[in-house]
Amino acid sequence: MTTLRSVTVPVGERSATIGLLEYLVLDEQLCWIRRQEGLVGFGEAARFTSSGPERFALAQQWWRAALAGADVENPLTQPGTGLVAFGSFAFSKRSPFESRLVIPEIVVGLRDGEAWVTYTTSDPEAEVTAETAVDTLARYLDDLPLYRQSDPADRILPGMLSESEWKNAVARSVAHIAAGDLSKIVLARDIAVELGSPLVASQVLRELAVRYRDCWTYSVDGLIGSTPEMLIRVESGTAEARVLAGTLDRATAPDDEPDYAKRVLAGSAKQQHEHQIAIDSLTRALEPFTSSMTSHSEPFVLELPNVWHLASDVRAELAADETGAVPTPLTLIEALHPTAAVCGFPTSVAGELISELEHMDRGPYAGPVGWMDGAGNGEWGIALRGAVVETPTEVRLYAGCGIVAGSNPAAELEETWSKFRPMLEALGLDRPRAVPRRPSEFASAPAAS
Known part of the structure; x- marks a missing residue:
């Protein structure tokens, strides 16, 4: 696979009151948050997908190969620093759903008040520096968060x-x-x-x-x-x-x-x-x-x-x-x-x-x-x-x-x-008093575990 290069930059203490919530601004982003701390990811540096009974083993092989070939600069010892992958796996070994691991381009982390930014790229020409990490994060945060009101058609x-x-x-x-x-x-x-x-x-x-x-x-x-x-x-x-x-x-x-x-x-x-x-x-x-x-x-x-x-x-x-x-x-x-x-x-x-x-x-x-x-x-x-x-x-x-x-x-x-x-x-919805009997036309097909 393509060689990954990564740098982690400490960014000092963050308030636990808002924590990572201020980084939840995009629909296409990754997150894992509890009590305002955890990890938020932006973009994509690498991806793995697989389905079937071997999905976990194949993901393990891919992750090991990614780590073995990566050039990682990480001065921190906190869990969640350095190269990080987010993942989601199908419940069933027979499901057509593609299980996946995603290594984000940017990860913002917060734990015990200490915050960091990790920048990862597969581009051999890119500069991998603290300044690049901060600047890349800033680009993802250019747009203000969107808000949606409940719609009568919901x-x-x-x-x-x-x-x-x-x-x-x-x-x-x-x-x-x-x-x-x-x-x-x-x-x-x-x-x-x-x-x-x-x-x-x-x-x-x-x-x-x-x-x-x-x-x-x-x-x-x-x-x-x-x-x-x-x-x-x-x-x-x-x-x-x-x-x-x-x-x-x-x-x-x-x-x-x-x-x-x-x-x-x-x-x-x-x-x-x-x-x-x-x-x-x-x-x-x-x-x-x-x-x-x-x-x-x-x-x-x-x-x-x-x-x-x-x-x-x-x-x-x-x-x-x-x-x-x-x-x-x-x-x-x-x-x-x-x-x-x-x-x-x-x-x-x-x-x-x-x-x-x-x-x-x-x-x-x-x-x-x-x-x-x-x-x-x-x-x-x-x-x-x-x-x-x-x-x-x-x-x-x-x-x-x-x-x-x-x-x-x-x-x-x-x-x-x-x-x-x-x-x-x-989603801004209440339980309906009665749900129609007809199944939705975009319902999923069955699969066993």
Whole structure:
């Protein structure tokens, strides 16, 4: 591949009040932000795409080749400095969606108040200096951010399944569980949004980053959202994950019961069972790569603006192989994906049943999304609470629920609406009183996991 040259320049301290939000100005940009810190990318220096079962391994080969041939000047040691790639991977190994890694031309980073700019180019004639980095960033920031007002023509349409068809799929899932075919399946559905005027993705990202500051707001090639679930974070040989399973809509909470979420979630055998399946799935997959691992003895209640979740954090020290190298983020996400939290258990059985019941290709929904650097650090979340921008005026939203024994189809449908809420609010839309029955003409085709 073409040789990359890169320089990282420290730019001093930045206010945590606004942080990286001021850099969310373009629709075609990359981002990974939590609590106003993280990474924002502009432009493109190099790109990799692949689909199929080998997508993670092929991405690993490409990334290693890019690093091996790169000329990198990086005086900093912060994770996210130096050469960085953003990525998004298909949920299913059979999906036609092209998984991708993108190395931006410019990355702006902010961590613990310290900020930097990284400039990367494949042009052998370009100057790679601190001045070039700052000047190139300034060119991307020439235009002021755009804003979009809600349009009377904006509307929400059904996806591949109507609400009644999806509830029937939930009932069929429960029947499979009762028959002993599997213990959990995560069943997703989609809705389509048609806009009367073009989407301003940067505005949506700013809305998400402010409203859901404890989540990870992401953007990679039209995949946008704000996920509460960390698949894996790797930093200096330590891996961390946040597992969510068990959901309660905050709109249903009584005003006079402060411990309502704890009582309903932590006190529910169904929710605890679903959560334990997700934890066991992740720790089993992660264990071969670790020398030690710890997690909460009991899940905690994670409070988000739209829902509560049962959550557990897992921390592991990564074990070095015979060459002294620790597993890379891509090695780990290949081993972990798909977890029971987004697929079910056993995952092979759940994956086949998902294809049969959902009647859609999830594309990048519920797949790994995040970033990694040349030092082996990275953060990869699960692409939840998000949407795919299909055209400037067509956006597809996805939401899923963990189905176990005792799941109620009507309650699970309501849970999907609570999970659609972050994106709908960011788009300036409310849940319709009734959604038309006819599927959207731009719905996706099915694919199995």
